[in-house]
Amino acid sequence: MAEMTMVQAINDALRTEMRRDDRVVVLGEDVGKVGGVFRVTQGLYDEFGDDRVIDTPLAEGGIIGAAIGMALYGMRPIPEIQFSDFIFPAFDQIVSEAAKYRYRSGGEYTCPMVIRTPVGGGIRGGHYHSQSPESLFIHTAGLKVVCPSNPYDAKGLLLSSIRDEDPVMFFEPKRVYRAAKMDVPEGEYTVPLSKAAVVREGKDVTIIAWGAMLYEALQSADDVSVQGVDAEVIDLRTLWPLDIDTIIESVKKTGRVVIVHEAPKACGFGAELLSQISERAFLHLEAPPVRVTGWDTPFPYTLEMEYLPLAHRITPAVLETAKY
Amino acid sequence: MAEMTMVQAINDALRTEMRRDDRVVVLGEDVGKVGGVFRVTQGLYDEFGDDRVIDTPLAEGGIIGAAIGMALYGMRPIPEIQFSDFIFPAFDQIVSEAAKYRYRSGGEYTCPMVIRTPVGGGIRGGHYHSQSPESLFIHTAGLKVVCPSNPYDAKGLLLSSIRDEDPVMFFEPKRVYRAAKMDVPEGEYTVPLSKAAVVREGKDVTIIAWGAMLYEALQSADDVSVQGVDAEVIDLRTLWPLDIDTIIESVKKTGRVVIVHEAPKACGFGAELLSQISERAFLHLEAPPVRVTGWDTPFPYTLEMEYLPLAHRITPAVLETAKY
């Protein structure tokens, strides 16, 4: 056991798996000697050399396209996209190619790879260093989507993702990167994909969140408890394929739901969650499920704390839902 | 008045507006002399010349990026993307640039342009000539999204879109392109954006559809009427910004909703519609709103009629909702 930040835990996961499996390579902009702009890959270059920890030219499409080629060849590439806001030059390779390879080739070719990329706001990044594009990838059949909220899960989920046989989008909430340390086991362990965690039990309202917003959800759960509302908080951990059973079980107990995410509301993942809950637990609902999300605007700079669905917005939503 | 297919109506709209406004130019792959692979721009090259009807190199990012530059300069470009499946090389320019220009520049720059692109399945196009990516653009703040279902609306909505001051994604359902003719007025007229049409009134269930699936919805409305279910059918026409009032009014009357779209279910636009209906009309709902959509798989070739949410799947959903 060692105390680690999420950055350290991810770094540790990469090192652990690179030692175990020499098919694993890391590639991206600035991931080499300098260890990435967030230092997530620090030290890997020194240990594994420039054949396995590769600084690339400035071309996300090239990073992902080449990684796909490596995956087809039989390697386990882990491309890094410096900010998820910059994933769009690679969008075609991800949604048209990586996501569809297994299916379209009748199962001949597979594309196991983990696309690591920092996500989310709260670090004064404005428009282009703050976005949360997860729903675009969930809408694309063939991709798994993961977003850990803490160092332990980050390492365990990353190891599961690298060993998974399908392409995984691994979103790392940068607001959490160095926010807190946590005990993380050394060596190997995995946290299974597609299993949500009930991180706080409660009976009145279910709050669903992931990544950095989990802490806001927990804060709100504390806030409302003072007012006699007992909130259950679910950390999705893997967004897709979804652990719907854990959600429905909770909703059947509470009958009330608040869904939290940073991305804009329209066609965000909250809409899918709300829909599935309505479809599967309609008769258990005591109140309309509520979404507390980023606004349907580009991500602002100065006003970002007004943009994000922080506790100050979750709490009233939970209270209102509870008394609906 | 003249009888026109949707292809002819769109062609007529382009010609009409190009005559009226010399800032309008059309650009894309094969849009010139040959008039586009669907012949939507046929004859425009002869009338307006190669300065205004422009064959470009094979680069969607270039088509959209250059069109943005033209729009910033003060023109009204209408780029064509040959199939909406091929829009992804231009995704970065659309979502990072066109969508955000007005906002990010404090209103200094604007990006009025209409991105025309054929959409949807049912023409034996398989994986890459059938997809419906609308929800990706709805999720992106700053874009309007239009999808006409008939020649009259196609012309009127296109004229509104060209005159709009914001970027518009104009999805043309290719299964409808030549499916039927309809009286279309000559010269100018507009169909307003963000106004849905109630194309069939009913009191028992509301079916929401657009584009090619509208006809399937209407077919189902006929089918269920035999069984005594009176379905109301709404053609959204503009998907975003949404005419939620028309929907809610209908739902308040019927209490029951079936939403139909071709795109995969997960994070499709149906999820957003369902969510807004639940949020705004929860107490009016007599049954959980239902989504009948493409499956969460890549778009298949041979089995495409099993993939599409055609009448055979809508009808049972309507009946079940009606008797819920």
Place this chain on the structure above:
Amino acid sequence: MEVQTTQSVIRTPEKFLEGVATVIGPDGRADASHDPKLDRALVKKMYVAMVRTRVIDERLVTLQRQGRIGFHIGSLGEEGCILASAAAMRDQDWIFPCYREFGALLWRGMPLQDYVNNMYGNANDPIKGRQMPDHYSGKKYKFGSVSSPIGTQMTQAVGFAWGAKIRKEDLVTSVYFGEGATSSNEFHTAMNFAGVFKTPTVLLCRNNGWAISVPSEKQTASKTFAEKGIAYGVKGIRCDGNDVLAVYKTVREAVERAAAGGGPTLIEMMTYRLSGHSTSDDPRAYRIEDEVTSWRKADPILRLRKHLETLGMITDAEDQKIRDDVDAELKLCIERAEATEKPALSTMFTEVFKDMPQHLQEQFDECAAGPRPKAQH
């Protein structure tokens, strides 16, 4: 039909090929100084493969016209560069196709029946009817998976070769694309990554004069496509794509250079698309018939046949037999393909992921429960 076109120049083979070295001369004889001196059996084998490809191509177009298959995109006129470049790859090398290279796939050993099943998207289609015709995949044959989006395969072919290089395996990749595809994002990144990481990759640009209706000279202002290599520190070469010996030689040298650590090569193979872009296209709407006629005379099959004649390696009867054989084989394949049912409903839901997740299992169950669609195309 009177044709108006935006085409400004007729690009005859002579004009198009100006300054490009050839091996097989107009008289059918090989220029001794450039002749790669291939094993005669190999040359003959390439010839047979080209004729077979041509016959299959023509038959598929007919099937499409008859509504028996949905679509075909062929290689009429481009068989020379496709077959010779495929033949020049070593057994351990991998080929990444564009969409006109079914001839290369058959060369690599895919049974004709499998290919025909793919054209029908039936239950025996190796890709389970999931994609349009001609979107084959041939991993067993060290042959990639076709997808429609232009250019994506280039970066992947570079990545594949790069992987092999990292893993120190003696393996070269080749990748096909049209001259139109040089405008794509992917050409740029593929070339750049290939150059920077010196990947063992041969980038095969089929310059067939057209990208659907756009003539090659409107695709770029550079004088040739080969010289685009300069921007990436990648060797660029043009060759006469209808000259089988020239193509073989050029590609083979590039493969050997790549295998020896010399890095990637961009090869512009000058050829011509004699047919429409695909069965969905009518080229009379945009191109001048004279140009097409001029290229019919430069047909790579005629050219190689002439060469074989000078070597006394072919007779009319033999030629006819090649055609009859493939005709007969094809007939059987088509019969079988047409007698084969559609892919099972389950194939719509399997292999989205390795294991079927819960939501797809539910959707599959829902779909399987019916009802079945009435509507057909």
Place this chain on the structure above:
Amino acid sequence: MEVQTTQSVIRTPEKFLEGVATVIGPDGRADASHDPKLDRALVKKMYVAMVRTRVIDERLVTLQRQGRIGFHIGSLGEEGCILASAAAMRDQDWIFPCYREFGALLWRGMPLQDYVNNMYGNANDPIKGRQMPDHYSGKKYKFGSVSSPIGTQMTQAVGFAWGAKIRKEDLVTSVYFGEGATSSNEFHTAMNFAGVFKTPTVLLCRNNGWAISVPSEKQTASKTFAEKGIAYGVKGIRCDGNDVLAVYKTVREAVERAAAGGGPTLIEMMTYRLSGHSTSDDPRAYRIEDEVTSWRKADPILRLRKHLETLGMITDAEDQKIRDDVDAELKLCIERAEATEKPALSTMFTEVFKDMPQHLQEQFDECAAGPRPKAQH
């Protein structure tokens, strides 16, 4: 601090600039055969602007260190190529920035106060605090809008110029980007479209040796960035980016050629990023200090000052006054900016579209109703 780095070569100015013609010699004198013979007042004006840019830059770094602004990305060492290239544009021409060109924006006339407000993202920020610092927009000054995604501005600058060409307006666009950006999709399409449509565009590549931690020689295997023009039929030129007269001359000629219908030019301006990539970067983690030291001697401001000295156009006192003046002005601007409130809440919802649609009006109302966030960064 001991530094280990992957950097294999130290690229001194001498090595980096091998074979590139200069105008201002080591002695400060202009080479008569290349001297563009500019109006002396203009040269002086450029010098003043460069010094101002430098002073502002340094002050902003300090403000960031003090936590008074969130971020700054500057042009330390690159002022020569930025100011001279901006100065070489005609009044009617438009400039599309990358993110290091605030000096060009001030040159074009934006009041310093506006720029400082942008650094604070306050209520008077012309872009309403919606983007990070240094993401300015200057339409009034015929100056584009900065966005973070690398390269997108290139294609737009080409499209803008193309529009003007179609509308027959005498207007040239210039566009800045780093050498790292030449690897982006956008460089490829921008160059290709510029070449094919002969747009009046000057593509200004600031080769400053680094793309964050990646040295320029790892960005491409081509020998220079300028020669990438060949792939597009676009004229490519290298120039000494720290030599103000050389840059001015090269850019001006390109502008005139473009305006005369001669099409686009790619100009590689060889310079050096003396600072970290931005205030978020510590370059000691990846580069060798000796390289930086060698470039400090090639500082474009020192170089131009020496030239002005040979012309008797500058004194130490004058130099000091330039600095004092901007210091004083800046102090005032900062005071005012810090005294200015945040942008109004409404600015979060306006200008997503021209008119606020219903859903945003509802969200605005909801947000305005509160409560307000407690959390700050």
